[in-house]
Amino acid sequence: xxxxxxxxxxxxxxxxxxxxxxxxxxxxxxxxxxxxxxxxxxxxxxxxxxxxxxxxxxxxxxxxxxxxxxxxxxxxxxxxxxxxxxxxxxxxxxxxxxxxxxxxxxxxxxxxxxxx
Amino acid sequence: xxxxxxxxxxxxxxxxxxxxxxxxxxxxxxxxxxxxxxxxxxxxxxxxxxxxxxxxxxxxxxxxxxxxxxxxxxxxxxxxxxxxxxxxxxxxxxxxxxxxxxxxxxxxxxxxxxxxx
Numbered sequence: 001x002x003x004x005x006x007x008x009x010x011x012x013x014x015x016x017x018x019x020x021x022x023x024x025x026x027x028x029x030x031x032x033x034x035x036x037x038x039x040x041x042x043x044x045x046x047x048x049x050x051x052x053x054x055x056x057x058x059x060x061x062x063x064x065x066x067x068x069x070x071x072x073x074x075x076x077x078x079x080x081x082x083x084x085x086x087x088x089x090x091x092x093x094x095x096x097x098x099x100x101x102x103x104x105x106x107x108x109x110x111x112x113x114x115x116x
Numbered sequence: 117x118x119x120x121x122x123x124x125x126x127x128x129x130x131x132x133x134x135x136x137x138x139x140x141x142x143x144x145x146x147x148x149x150x151x152x153x154x155x156x157x158x159x160x161x162x163x164x165x166x167x168x169x170x171x172x173x174x175x176x177x178x179x180x181x182x183x184x185x186x187x188x189x190x191x192x193x194x195x196x197x198x199x200x201x202x203x204x205x206x207x208x209x210x211x212x213x214x215x216x217x218x219x220x221x222x223x224x225x226x227x228x229x230x231x232x233x
Contacts, residue, residue, distance in 0.1 A: 004158075032220045043120070044159070044207070044224035051220060090158050094220055103149065103172065104222060106158030 002027040002093050006107035014115045019078040021110045023091030026072065033074045034092040034104070035065055044090070050074065061085070086114045118142060120225035122208050128231045129198055136194045137228045141210030148191050149222060150183055151207040152176065159207050165191060198232045205229050 007022040025031060035047040048059025055067045065076045074091060091107040121140045129135050141148045146167050151159035162181070163173045167188040177183075180198075185191040195202055206229075209222040 034221075036224075041226070043226040044209075046221055046223070049221060092158075103161035103164060103174075104151075104159075106160070108156070108158050 002029075002031065002105050004091050004093050004105055004107035006089075006091050006110050008110050009108065010111045010113065012113040012115060013081050015083055016080050019076070019081045019085065019112065021076040021089050021091075021112065023074045023076065023107060024072050025074060025091070025093045027093055032094040033065075033067060034094070035059065035063070035074075035076050036090045036092055036106075038088040038090065038109075040087075047076070047089075081112075081114050083114050083116065086112055088112075120208055120210050120223055122206075122225040122228050124228055125226065126229045126231075128233065130233050131200060132197055134194065134196045135198055135230065136192050137206055137230075138190060138192050139208030139225060140190045141208070142212075142223055143189075145210035145212045145223075146188065147211045147213060147222075148185055149209040149211070150191070150193050151209065153205040153207055153227070154203075159205075162193075195230075198230075200232050203230055203232045 003026045005024045013019055033050040036044040037047050038044050047063050048057045050057045050067045058064045063078045065074055067074050088109045088111050090109050092104045094104050123138045127135055149164040150162040153159040161174050162177050163183050165185040168185050180196045183193045205227040207227045209224045211222045
């Protein structure tokens with residue numbers, strides 16, 4: 001079984017300040033982990049992925065995430081927030097068990113608000 | 117545009133009616149997934165296809181739901197006798213497990229928002 005917990009339903013930061021979106025996961029197998037972003041009326045867009053290579057993963061738009069196995073965490077960060085970053089962010093785990101789909105398990109999402 | 121496309125974008129229907137949604141995946145992606153997203157929640161897996169074969173169905177997929185992918189390209193999701201609880205965003209995604217770098221990546225469409233009155 002696998003699950004994802006996003007620790008904050010809403011995060012509000014000022015433009016130009018750092019962003020931290022927290023995610024913890026649970027998985028019986030070696031997981032693949034992702035962050036997706038969802039802007040209103042647009043499809044989910046992949047920000048970055050972790051698939052057992054480097055533990056620090058760089059994504060698009062200046063985002064990065066660090067996989068910490070000991071803490072079962074995969075937090076998303078960005079050094080300086082931009083107004084265009086305002087959106088819903090989903091932490092996602094995929095575990096291929098060998099017997100079925102690599103269907104994704106999504107967290108409930110974190111709504112990122114950027115204050116001018 | 118070569119991304120995943122879904123049609124319609126919005127559907128309003130009355131309780132008890134049947135509705136059908138269409139998804140066109142990225143060409144040559146042999147896996148296609150359906151998800152449902154309710155307000156304030158993350159998407160939940162419904163079912164997936166490998167080419168034309170439906171290989172897994174979630175417990176969320178009741179008997180009123182049926183999905184097809186007859187030629188291994190586009191897919192349809194039909195809901196019969198809709199209920200108010202079916203109101204949600206229905207998302208489609210596709211992937212290519214043969215792609216070396218994008219093996220585990222699913223690409224999503226913009227979704228079909230269903231409102232059942």
